[in-house]
Amino acid sequence: MNSLNLLLDGFGTALSPVNLLWAATGVLLGTAIGVLPGIGPAMAVALLLPVTYGLDPTAAFIMFAGIYYGGMFGGSTTSILLNTPGETAAVVTAIEGHPMARSGRGSQALAAAAIGHFAGGVIGTVLLVVLAPTVASLAVGIGAPDYFAIMVLAFIAVTSVLGRSRVRGFASLLIGLTIGLIGLDAMTGQQRLTFGSLHLADGVDVVVVAVGLFALGEALWVAAHLRRTSGKPVDVGRPWLGRAEVRRSWKPWLRGPVIGFPFGAIPAGGAEIPTFLSYVTEKRLSKHRSEFGTGAIEGVAGPESAASASAAGTLVSMLTLGLPTTATAAVMLAAFQQYGIQPGPLLFEHEPKLVWGLIASLFVGMVLLLVLNLPLAPVWAKLLRIPRPHLYAGILFFAGVGVYAIGGEPLDLVLLLVIGLIGLGMRRFGLPVLPAMIGVILGPAAEQQLRRALQLSDGSLAGLVNTPFSLVVYAVIAVILAGPPLWKRFGRGRPSVVEVGTGG
Amino acid sequence: MTTAPTPTETPAPERNGGLLRGRPELGVSLLLLVLGVLVLTDALTMDGEFTQRGPVGPQTVPLIVGALLAVVAVLLAVDVLRGGRGEAEGGEDIDLAAPGDWRTVLLLAAVLLGNAVLIEPLGFPLSGALLFWGAAYALGSRNTVRDPLIAAVLSVVTFLVFNNLLGVALPGGPLMKVL
Numbered sequence: 064m065n066s067l068n069l070l071l072d073g074f075g076t077a078l079s080p081v082n083l084l085w086a087a088t089g090v091l092l093g094t095a096i097g098v099l100p101g102i103g104p105a106m107a108v109a110l111l112l113p114v115t116y117g118l119d120p121t122a123a124f125i126m127f128a129g130i131y132y133g134g135m136f137g138g139s140t141t142s143i144l145l146n147t148p149g150e151t152a153a154v155v156t157a158i159e160g161h162p163m164a165r166s167g168r169g170s171q172a173l174a175a176a177a178i179g180h181f182a183g184g185v186i187g188t189v190l191l192v193v194l195a196p197t198v199a200s201l202a203v204g205i206g207a208p209d210y211f212a213i214m215v216l217a218f219i220a221v222t223s224v225l226g227r228s229r230v231r232g233f234a235s236l237l238i239g240l241t242i243g244l245i246g247l248d249a250m251t252g253q254q255r256l257t258f259g260s261l262h263l264a265d266g267v268d269v270v271v272v273a274v275g276l277f278a279l280g281e282a283l284w285v286a287a288h289l290r291r292t293s294g295k296p297v298d299v300g301r302p303w304l305g306r307a308e309v310r311r312s313w314k315p316w317l318r319g320p321v322i323g324f325p326f327g328a329i330p331a332g333g334a335e336i337p338t339f340l341s342y343v344t345e346k347r348l349s350k351h352r353s354e355f356g357t358g359a360i361e362g363v364a365g366p367e368s369a370a371s372a373s374a375a376g377t378l379v380s381m382l383t384l385g386l387p388t389t390a391t392a393a394v395m396l397a398a399f400q401q402y403g404i405q406p407g408p409l410l411f412e413h414e415p416k417l418v419w420g421l422i423a424s425l426f427v428g429m430v431l432l433l434v435l436n437l438p439l440a441p442v443w444a445k446l447l448r449i450p451r452p453h454l455y456a457g458i459l460f461f462a463g464v465g466v467y468a469i470g471g472e473p474l475d476l477v478l479l480l481v482i483g484l485i486g487l488g489m490r491r492f493g494l495p496v497l498p499a500m501i502g503v504i505l506g507p508a509a510e511q512q513l514r515r516a517l518q519l520s521d522g523s524l525a526g527l528v529n530t531p532f533s534l535v536v537y538a539v540i541a542v543i544l545a546g547p548p549l550w551k552r553f554g555r556g557r558p559s560v561v562e563v564g565t566g567g
Numbered sequence: 568m569t570t571a572p573t574p575t576e577t578p579a580p581e582r583n584g585g586l587l588r589g590r591p592e593l594g595v596s597l598l599l600l601v602l603g604v605l606v607l608t609d610a611l612t613m614d615g616e617f618t619q620r621g622p623v624g625p626q627t628v629p630l631i632v633g634a635l636l637a638v639v640a641v642l643l644a645v646d647v648l649r650g651g652r653g654e655a656e657g658g659e660d661i662d663l664a665a666p667g668d669w670r671t672v673l674l675l676a677a678v679l680l681g682n683a684v685l686i687e688p689l690g691f692p693l694s695g696a697l698l699f700w701g702a703a704y705a706l707g708s709r710n711t712v713r714d715p716l717i718a719a720v721l722s723v724v725t726f727l728v729f730n731n732l733l734g735v736a737l738p739g740g741p742l743m744k745v746l
Contacts, residue, residue, distance in 0.1 A: 101660050117734030230642045231653055234599055237636045241606055244632065248625035255629060256609050279679075286671045286706060290662035451660055453717065456702035459675065463682055463698055464725060467691075468735045476683035480676060487672065492595050493653020514623040522622030 066196045073419030077125060077427050085122050086424050089129025090431045096130075097137020098443045099454060100145060101285060103153075104134035105390035109273045110458065112398055113465040120402045121417050125424040127395060132184060132428050134391070135374060136436060139176045139367055140443055144169060144296040153370075155338040159355065159362030164297040166358055173440050174302035175312050175364040177433060179319060183368030184429040186320035187327070187375025192422060195411070199383040202408035207516035208527050212536035214509040217386055219540050220329075221498045228493065235494040238485065239502020242267055249511060262474045267482075269397035270469055272503045274462050275479045276496050277390065280486015282458045287487070289451060296447040302440050312364040315345050319368025326369075327376025329388065334370040341369035375425070382406050382418060385508070393500045400504075401469075592653055596644040603636030674705035690740010695722035 076082060092114070096107040111130050115123035142153040143160035156176060163172040222232030245256045246266025257263040304312070319341050326337035345365040346355045355362055380386040385407040387393040399406050404414060411418055436443070466479045489496055513527075520526020528534055610629035655663055678701035685694040700718040708714055726743070729735040 113729070113735060114733060117729075227654060228646070228651065230639060230646050230651075233635075234595070234639045234643055237599070237632060237639055238602070240632050241602060241636070244606070244629055251625050253613055253625040255613070255625060256606065283672050283675060284656065285660050286675055287667045287669060288661045288663055288665055289668065289671070289706065290660050290665075291707075450708065452703045452706035452708035453714075455660075455706055456699050456708075457721070459679065459702045460695060460699045460721065460725075463679065463695070464691075464729065464737075467686060468729065468737065471736065471738070473683045473686055476679065476686070480679045480683070483679075484676070488595070490656040491667075492592050493655060494595075510628045513628070517623045 066192060069415055069419045070192055070423060072416070073421075073423030074426075076121060076416060076420035077423040082122055082125050082420070082424065083427065085118070085126040086129045086427050087431050087435070089126035090133040090428055090435060091129075093130035093133025094137040094140075094432070094436060094439075094443060095133075095446065097134035098140050098446045099137075099449065100141055100447060101281070101454065102134075102458070103138055103390075104131065105394055106277045106281060106458075107134035107137070108391055108394045108398075109270075109277045110461045110465060112270055112274070112394070112401075113461075113468040115398070116401075116468055120404060120414075121420050123398070123402070124417060124421045127398060128421055128424045129428040129431065131374065131391060131395070132180070132371070132425070132432055135370060136177065136180050136432055137443065139180070139370075140173060140440065141447065143172045143176060143363070144299060144444055145447055154335075155342045155366040156363055156370075158342065159359050161297075162356070162358035163360065163363065164299065168358060168360075169297050169299035170302045170440075171304055171308050171360060172358075172363050173299060174304045174437065175308065175360050176367040177302060177436055177440075178304070178312070179316050179364045179367035180371040181429050181433045182316040183320045183323060183371030184375060184432075185426065186317070186368075187324050187372030188422065188425045188429070190320070190324050190372075191375045191379055191425075195379050195383050195422075198379060199408045199411040202383055203412075205408070205532055206530065207512045207519065208530055209532045209536070211509060211512040211516055211527060212533040212540075213384060213386060214505050214512065216536050216540050216543075217388075217501060217505055218498075218509075219543055221501050222495075223543050231492075231494045232498050235489060235496065236498035236502045238489075238494075239272075239499035240506040241502075242272060242482075242499070243503045243506030249507065250514060262472070267478060267503075268469055268475065269400055269504055271466050271475055271478050272482055273394045273397050273500060274465050275482025276486040276489075276500055277394065278458055278462045278465075279479060279483030280490060280496065282455045282462070283483055283487040284490040285455060287491075289455075296444060299441060299444050302437050308360050311349075311351070311360050314348075315341070315361045315365030316368045318344065319365045319370075320372035323369030323372035324376040327373030327388065328379045334373045334389070337369045337373050338366040341365040378425075382410060382421075383408055385410075387501065387504060390497050390500060393497070393504055396504055590647055592647045593644055595653075596640045596647065599636050599643065600640035603633045603640060606633035606636060671705055671707075675702055678702050678705060687738055688740070690742055691737040692719075692722050692726045692742050693740055695725065698722075 077086065092111055093107055096102055096110060097104060102110075108127070108130055115126055118126065138153045139156045139160070142157040143164050146157050146161035160172045160176065163169060218236055222236050223229050241256070245263055247253065247264055248255055254264055322341045322344065323334065323337040327334070342362055342365065345361040346352060349355065349359060349361050351359055351361070377388050377392045380388050381392045381396060385396065385405060387396045396406060404410070404417070462479065463476060466475050467473070469475060486496060489499070516526050520529070528537060606629050610626045610633060613626055657663060678698060681701065682694050682698040685697065696715070696718040699721055700715050703714050703718070726737055726739070730737050730739070
């Protein structure tokens with residue numbers, strides 16, 4: 064019950080007028096940026112990072128919570144009205160949502176998505192409240208070898224479970240680890256990969272990397288292949304649901320979180336797999352199976368709820384273990400580091416006001432999202448018509464603002480360009496971007512834990528596997544490495560179903 | 568690391584052109600190898616005067632990362648030569664059927680560099696406006712009245728919001744002194 068009291072305190076923080084204002088600003092900005100075509104939640108969060116620089120950490124993260132959920136919600140609007148999902152989590156939504164919009168039921172699709180988001184988010188966040196303190200208190204006891212094992216697991220999972228080519232995933236991870244090495248060694252002060260540059264001795268700021276890889280890299284890649292005739296969004300009115308639609312949607316709304324939440328908490332790609340699983344489940348359970356492919360509302364309601372709950376699941380591992388499982392979480396972790404806050408088991412002890420304020424503001428953010436976005440949907444839909452040159456020029460502009468605002472260093476803008484070009488090259492040659500980001504963020508931490516563990520064991524490698532926990536984690540890693548055929552079969556199954564879905 | 572089969576080292580020189588053609592990914596493999604060598608060299612040339620705490624010094628992890636980079640470079644080359652191909656990323660505004668428009672990318676890179684050079688002497692409102700207008704121009708927008716206007720408004724509003732409202736300092740430059 065202790066955590067309930069803390070949560071109530073958190074509501075006290077989140078509901079203060081100023082913080083409420085930040086939450087609302089975050090939701091509106093997040094949705095606006097997320098709706099813009101081509102911008103997924105990770106890019107939205109990266110681009111909006113500088114907005115929070117001047118705020119105190121609590122206010123900043125309350126705003127972030129709004130941006131996060133707003134960005135995810137905005138993405139589903141783009142999927143439904145334009146049939147062009149900006150990120151993997153919204154792919155499934157487009158399968159049923161876009162046909163619904165084309166046949167004049169866009170309002171219902173948007174409403175099913177919005178309420179699905181709300182339901183998934185609320186259930187997911189309740190699970191977060193229940194589980195996170197427990198996970199944190201269990202994790203307080205784990206030591207350096209365990210941390211190192213968890214981070215290795217994150218590296219292996221992000222390269223092996225996601226994406227189509229493991230070797231390209233590892234290449235990306237190693238690029239990230241290399242960028243993470245640049246600067247002074249945290250333990251000895253030894254310069255590494257600085258080439259005598261004073262600027263590089265400070266290391267490459269993770270925000271520069273996040274904005275460079277996710278925002279600039281994407282914008283440059285689009286610029287190289289800009290579609291001159293962009294798709295026309297479907298017009299839509301105010302979202303609403305009839306009684307029949309509610310009857311068809313409420314079960315998918317409640318089932319979604321069951322699938323979404325656990326997948327969000329493990330490093331398995333965030334919302335991609337659970338939204339797909341939810342889609343398949345709803346298709347199997349639906350009484351209107353023949354409608355699937357031509358606009359079945361269950362196919363919007365379930366996956367959206369699952370996606371939203373998986374975002375809450377993501378926060379469990381990020382807040383309690385400092386482990387980002389999605390690109391968006393990786394960018395948020397970068398934001399924590401900006402404030403000198405290290406998410407992990409001790410976060411709940413050291414920064415209770417911040418953590419519980421953040422969690423409470425997730426609830427507040429979801430209510431705001433529902434209240435603001437249902438009436439505002441036609442306005443958001445107008446954003447889809449923004450001319451592409453202005454859209455991508457704007458992304459470049461705000462990428463520049465964000466990076467310059469970190470420290471007022473023009474050299475950071477040059478670094479941004481270099482990393483943006485790396486991001487462009489990675490997209491060109493099919494190297495996934497997320498492993499690089501995880502490498503930059505977790506690499507230095509993993510090195511510290513490795514060295515600490517080996518220090519304790521006097522250099523004996525046995526010191527890395529001397530706890531039951533680390534042994535279990537390495538066993539899981541072995542399964543992931545040895546079980547690619549399983550995952551491959553799974554991965555191959557996905558596109559075919561998607562094809563069947565969109566073909567109808 | 569044993570000898571890595573970089574693209575140029577592959578046997579049968581007369582087939583080399585054919586091997587490389589249509590396989591630009593071998594270039595990626597080469598770059599990874601170069602990066603690996605760079606990391607290894609940097610680690611091995613560290614002077615040993617640092618105060619080492621514990622059995623693992625600052626060299627160990629760079630050595631592992633550098634070695635793995637070389638290994639992955641080789642594995643990627645093997646994968647490419649066996650016919651494996653990285654899938655270029657798709658997206659809503661991306662037309663992969665069209666050939667790469669690298670001129671636009673170069674222009675955008677130049678615009679970004681210009682911003683890095685100009686932001687301190689000119690101040691953010693001016694350099695930011697140039698950044699937006701230049702980028703929009705590079706991306707194909709040619710409206711010489713509306714575009715500069717949007718750029719100026721966006722830049723000044725952003726400056727005011729960040730500098731005065733959000734407490735994030737940006738250089739005002741001579742323009743803001745005049746205003």
